[in-house]
Amino acid sequence: MSRHGPDKDIDESELEVHRRERSAAGVRGVAVSLGRSLRQMGPVRTAKTLPLLNQRDGFDCPGCAWPEPRDEEGGSRKWAEFCENGAKAVAEEATTRTVEPEFFERHSIEELAERTDYWLGQQGRLTQPMIRREGDTHYRPIEWQRAFEVIADGLRKVGPGRTSFYTSGRASNEAAFCYQLLARSFGTNNLPDCSNMCHESSGAALSETIGVGKGSVTLSDIEHADLVVVIGQNPGTNHPRMLSSLERTKQNGGGIVAVNPLPETGLMRFSNPQNVRGVVGSGTPLADEFAQVRVGGDLALFKAIGALLLRFEDEAPGTVVDREFVDNHTHGFREFAARGREIDWQEVERLTGLEQPQIERVARMFAESRSTVVCWAMGITQHRQAVPTIREIVNVQLLRGMIGKPGAGVCPVRGHSNVQGDRTMGIWERMPESFLAALDEEFALSVPRRPGWDTVETLRAMREGECAAFFALGGNFAAATPDSAATEAALRGCELTVQVSTKLNRSHVVPGRTALILPTLGRTERDRQSGGEQFVTVEDSMSVVHASRGRLEPASPDLLSEVAIVSELARTLLGEDHPVPWRAFAEDYDRIREHIARVVPGCADYNNRVREPDGFVLPHPPRDSRTFPTATGKANFTENVPDMIHLPEGRLLLQSLRSHDQYNTTIYGLSDRYRGIENARRVVLTNPTDIAELGLVEGQSVDLVSEWADGSGGIEERRAESFRVVAYETPRGCVAAYYPEANPLVPLDSVAEYSNTPVSKAVVVRIEPSRREVRQG
Ligand SMILES: Nc1nc2c(c(=O)[nH]1)N[C@H]1C(S)=C(S)[C@@H](COP(=O)(O)OP(=O)(O)OC[C@H]3O[C@@H](n4cnc5c(=O)[nH]c(N)nc54)[C@H](O)[C@@H]3O)O[C@H]1N2
Ligand SMILES: Nc1nc2c(c(=O)[nH]1)N[C@H]1C(S)=C(S)[C@@H](COP(=O)(O)OP(=O)(O)OC[C@H]3O[C@@H](n4cnc5c(=O)[nH]c(N)nc54)[C@H](O)[C@@H]3O)O[C@H]1N2
Ligand SMILES: [Mo]
Numbered sequence: 121m122s123r124h125g126p127d128k129d130i131d132e133s134e135l136e137v138h139r140r141e142r143s144a145a146g147v148r149g150v151a152v153s154l155g156r157s158l159r160q161m162g163p164v165r166t167a168k169t170l171p172l173l174n175q176r177d178g179f180d181c182p183g184c185a186w187p188e189p190r191d192e193e194g195g196s197r198k199w200a201e202f203c204e205n206g207a208k209a210v211a212e213e214a215t216t217r218t219v220e221p222e223f224f225e226r227h228s229i230e231e232l233a234e235r236t237d238y239w240l241g242q243q244g245r246l247t248q249p250m251i252r253r254e255g256d257t258h259y260r261p262i263e264w265q266r267a268f269e270v271i272a273d274g275l276r277k278v279g280p281g282r283t284s285f286y287t288s289g290r291a292s293n294e295a296a297f298c299y300q301l302l303a304r305s306f307g308t309n310n311l312p313d314c315s316n317m318c319h320e321s322s323g324a325a326l327s328e329t330i331g332v333g334k335g336s337v338t339l340s341d342i343e344h345a346d347l348v349v350v351i352g353q354n355p356g357t358n359h360p361r362m363l364s365s366l367e368r369t370k371q372n373g374g375g376i377v378a379v380n381p382l383p384e385t386g387l388m389r390f391s392n393p394q395n396v397r398g399v400v401g402s403g404t405p406l407a408d409e410f411a412q413v414r415v416g417g418d419l420a421l422f423k424a425i426g427a428l429l430l431r432f433e434d435e436a437p438g439t440v441v442d443r444e445f446v447d448n449h450t451h452g453f454r455e456f457a458a459r460g461r462e463i464d465w466q467e468v469e470r471l472t473g474l475e476q477p478q479i480e481r482v483a484r485m486f487a488e489s490r491s492t493v494v495c496w497a498m499g500i501t502q503h504r505q506a507v508p509t510i511r512e513i514v515n516v517q518l519l520r521g522m523i524g525k526p527g528a529g530v531c532p533v534r535g536h537s538n539v540q541g542d543r544t545m546g547i548w549e550r551m552p553e554s555f556l557a558a559l560d561e562e563f564a565l566s567v568p569r570r571p572g573w574d575t576v577e578t579l580r581a582m583r584e585g586e587c588a589a590f591f592a593l594g595g596n597f598a599a600a601t602p603d604s605a606a607t608e609a610a611l612r613g614c615e616l617t618v619q620v621s622t623k624l625n626r627s628h629v630v631p632g633r634t635a636l637i638l639p640t641l642g643r644t645e646r647d648r649q650s651g652g653e654q655f656v657t658v659e660d661s662m663s664v665v666h667a668s669r670g671r672l673e674p675a676s677p678d679l680l681s682e683v684a685i686v687s688e689l690a691r692t693l694l695g696e697d698h699p700v701p702w703r704a705f706a707e708d709y710d711r712i713r714e715h716i717a718r719v720v721p722g723c724a725d726y727n728n729r730v731r732e733p734d735g736f737v738l739p740h741p742p743r744d745s746r747t748f749p750t751a752t753g754k755a756n757f758t759e760n761v762p763d764m765i766h767l768p769e770g771r772l773l774l775q776s777l778r779s780h781d782q783y784n785t786t787i788y789g790l791s792d793r794y795r796g797i798e799n800a801r802r803v804v805l806t807n808p809t810d811i812a813e814l815g816l817v818e819g820q821s822v823d824l825v826s827e828w829a830d831g832s833g834g835i836e837e838r839r840a841e842s843f844r845v846v847a848y849e850t851p852r853g854c855v856a857a858y859y860p861e862a863n864p865l866v867p868l869d870s871v872a873e874y875s876n877t878p879v880s881k882a883v884v885v886r887i888e889p890s891r892r893e894v895r896q897g
Contacts, residue, residue, distance in 0.1 A: 126217055126244065130790060130800065132842065135797070135803065136798040137846055138796035141795075142385065144356035144390050145392065149203070152791075153205075154166070154207070156211045156788065160212065160214065160215035160216070165214060165216065165672065173206060177669065182537055184206075185534035185536060186361045187662045190664065190734040205780070208788045214644045217244025218245050218676065219244050221250070224259040225258065229258060230257065237785050238801075240625055241623050244623070245639070245642075247676035249262050249267045249637065250636065252636075254634055259635075268693075271618055272693040274616035274634060275306065278589040280307030280568075281308060282581075282587055282588045282589060284578040284590050285300075285308070285311050285591050286575070288536065289540075290594050291542055292538060293659065293665070294709045296542040298687060300546035300547050302686055304546075304556075304567035305694055308568060309549050309570060309571055311548060313543075313547050316575035316875075317877055318877070319497075319535070319539070320501070320876065321503075322510055325509075325511045325514065326510065326532070328756065329518075329756045330514065330523060331742060332741060335661060336530050337493050337529035341491075341529055343368040345374050346492065346527060347374060347377065347489035348374060348376050349495065350379070352497055352499020352500040352501075353495060353497035353499060356387065356390070360386070363406070370406065377407065377409045377482055377485060379411045379421065380411075381414065381415050382412075384794070391404075411478060415851070416881075418472075418503075419508055419512055419762040420472050422515070425486060426512065427461050427462065427463050428479070429483060429486060429519055432483070434461075441519055441520070442521025442522075445521030449754055450756070450757060451756050455759070456515060486516060491522065491525065491527030493528060493531055495531040495532075496533065498881065502879060503879060504765070504871070504873060505873060506872045507872060507874040508762075508873070514755075515757055524742050531661075531662075533661055540660070544659055549571055550572070558719045565700075575876075576876050585613070587614070588614055589632075590618070590632065592627065596625040596785040598626045601878070602880065603868040606868055611630045611631070614633070615634065617636075618638065619637050620685055622640060622642045624637075639678070639680075641679050641682070644670050644672045645675070646672065646674065649684065654683075654708070655669040655709070657726075663738040665723075665737075666730060666736075710727050714727065721739075722738040723738075767884060772884075774855050775855075775856050775880075775883075776862035776865075778859060779795070780795070792858075803858070804846065804856070806845055806848060806855045807847075807850050809852060816845050820845045821889075822842075823889075825838070827884050827886065828869070828870060836867060840862065840864045843890075866883055
């Protein structure tokens with residue numbers, strides 16, 4: 121068996137642990153990305169594909185949502201405007217490996233369920249619609265039209281109130297708009313999405329405090345900021361092009377603070393492969409200050425920073441608080457200032473794991489900075505107190521007037537390449553009345569008003585038998601959601617499951633009674649419809665909307681675009697006389713965009729503006745004019761009280777994170793290069809002192825057991841077997857394991873306040889010697 125071929129599954133015993141790398145990217149990154157591309161696509165396709173990535177006439181990277189430089193802001197695109205992990209994302213999609221119907225004849229579903237997501241993904245692109253009928257052991261091919269009829273019948277039988285329509289953040293704006301319109305025309309707002317597990321907390325906190333649930337900065341703001349604070353984010357792996365921006369921040373004289381339990385390599389030093397210094401030198405040092413916070417300690421940290429800023433203001437009035445901004449644009453400052461100066465340092469040090477002098481240094485940096493951008497990602501949003509934490513970050517920004525001016529603002533760094541656009545297009549279980557009314561008016565419909573289920577509510581509804589049909593536009597619901605055992609049982613219990621996918625994954629092998637796989641075009645591929653060759657549009661993390669055109673031949677002639685799949689299903693389900701012109705939508709995406717222009721706020725003249733070379737920027741009142749469309753009409757200061765996570769004796773707080781070689785549940789390979797972990801994934805990164813105190817040894821095989829107070833006095837336990845102990849620079853009491861291997865440990869009912877996001881970054885666990893080893897030994 122070849123080491124890299126599609127036959128090879130993970131052999132956890134091959135684990136190698138090396139020293140952590142000291143600098144991110146560099147030529148090594150280029151070499152890795154080229155190697156992967158050649159292996160998956162071959163030389164010709166590689167040469168054709170990579171130069172089009174993130175270029176104006178090319179396609180948007182299917183990796184992260186980090187923006188491209190725009191002419192308007194004086195940015196110019198590099199010959200290669202992509203990163204190592206973007207190239208891997210493309211190689212994964214543009215691979216020449218395919219999964220044909222014979223594959224499903226050879227492998228039963230039960231057999232496939234034994235495989236890892238890595239092996240499933242390595243098999244290649246799905247090529248034909250497949251169905252598993254009730255009682256079948258294998259998937260079999262089905263004609264497209266027949267598939268739509270089976271699905272339409274199934275949905276009608278179950279009814280809209282018991283159906284859930286999931287979306288993953290890769291769907292284009294056009295596909296997303298059609299999809300929400302299909303769900304609502306059918307009669308439900310059950311539109312959960314990956315964002316429920318991702319930046320929902322950011323949306324909730326920002327809507328309440330500044331009136332818009334999106335980030336308020338541009339690329340240029342980051343590069344020209346006096347200070348950029350990066351919290352709970354690992355950009356070297358998950359947003360590598362952000363490192364080029366941070367390098368420019370430094371070159372322009374700005375400072376960087378990193379707040380993270382782990383010394384992530386990408387935050388420390390960056391060797392830019394696009395310039396000579398990065399290729400031959402040791403690169404640019406990034407973080408000026410690294411605050412190694414305890415998992416879950418950020419709210420206490422930001423409360424302390426806020427209190428210190430008020431004290432600095434008392435000492436030198438008029439130097440810290442931006443009075444002009446606070447008086448004219450905010451609400452609640454008096455209450456905030458009245459309670460804000462007390463700091464119980466003992467408590468703060470306990471909660472944050474940081475020492476007073478460092479917190480004071482960081483607060484000074486906030487106080488002295490003329491323009492500050494705060495960026496954050498999953499290390500903040502996936503906590504029980506995520507929303508209060510983000511509100512507290514906003515308090516600090518408001519105090520200093522750091523919203524709506526150059527070089528300043530809030531920047532939730534989005535995950536999936538179009539997750540923000542999908543929301544703009546109506547993928548949300550609780551879209552506001554104005555949007556629903558606009559749909560009614562535009563299409564002469566009466567869409568339902570009752571709020572729908574989010575991701576966790578969908579799972580609960582399945583558990584209770586209230587949800588019986590599940591349709592997924594992309595993603596890997598079975599592996600991405602918490603509580604894997606319960607989730608898989610819930611999916612298997614459905615009458616009907618449908619997955620629109622590019623590649624095989626876990627969700628296909630835990631099927632409902634009737635289950636379909638609908639293979640679709642990826643973003644790299646040509647999309648030919650009867651109205652000619654089509655392009656789609658997307659929105660990045662900074663509200664820039666632009667076009668994306670695939671250029672590769674599709675992986676199979678039988679693939680349909682997502683828009684075509686949604687439109688065809690809608691015609692079959694809703695009938696030919698439905699008021700929405702579904703057929704025209706699939707023929708020519710300009711027809712969809714004409715409606716988007718009238719329904720979606722900020723999208724007037726959409727068809728013309730997305731044809732501009734750099735697209736256009738959606739309005740953002742706080743950023744554009746310091747207008748805050750909140751309940752008070754001002755930006756709101758809020759009160760937030762940290763409460764300590766209760767950790768019984770001998771227990772640890774587990775965070776689940778991404779390796780350098782995966783895209784969420786898609787495992788590209790087994791090299792977490794920057795952290796020095798190779799060839800295996802079932803590892804638990806543990807502080808060396810904890811290893812000793814718990815009587816463990818490095819390399820030992822252990823089980824992770826999570827403990828969850830079920831609310832009625834009992835403790836629920838969940839076990840994930842056979843992880844290897846790896847000594848790592850993580851704070852005492854805080855351990856880390858990879859997502860999705862850690863997902864069986866996350867209790868479905870452990871969710872963030874206000875956003876209902878699963879708490880994937882703070883699971884109370886104990887570590888036990890591996891049961892398997894004990895049994896064998
Ligand atoms: N190559 C690649 N790119 C990706 C993805 C991918 O899987 N692979 N995923 C995409 C998606 S959907 C998303 S949402 C983003 C995710 O991007 P990230 O948020 O960077 O992803 P994670 O690996 O979850 O990293 C979480 C970081 O938060 C830190 N952290 C954990 N707990 C805490 C805490 O309590 N406080 C603080 N301050 N830090 C904490 C962890 O140590 C880690 O550095 O990336 C997107 N881009
Ligand atoms: N424990 C834990 N759980 C987490 C997280 C965590 O940090 N820890 N992070 C959460 C986050 S931030 C997110 S965003 C979710 C991600 O949840 P999802 O978005 O559901 O998961 P992905 O792994 O991104 O989905 C990958 C699948 O999408 C399909 N796909 C890829 N490209 C396309 C396309 O163009 N069209 C279609 N139709 N399908 C496509 C492929 O079949 C692939 O197998 O997971 C969440 N779960
Ligand atoms: Mo995400």
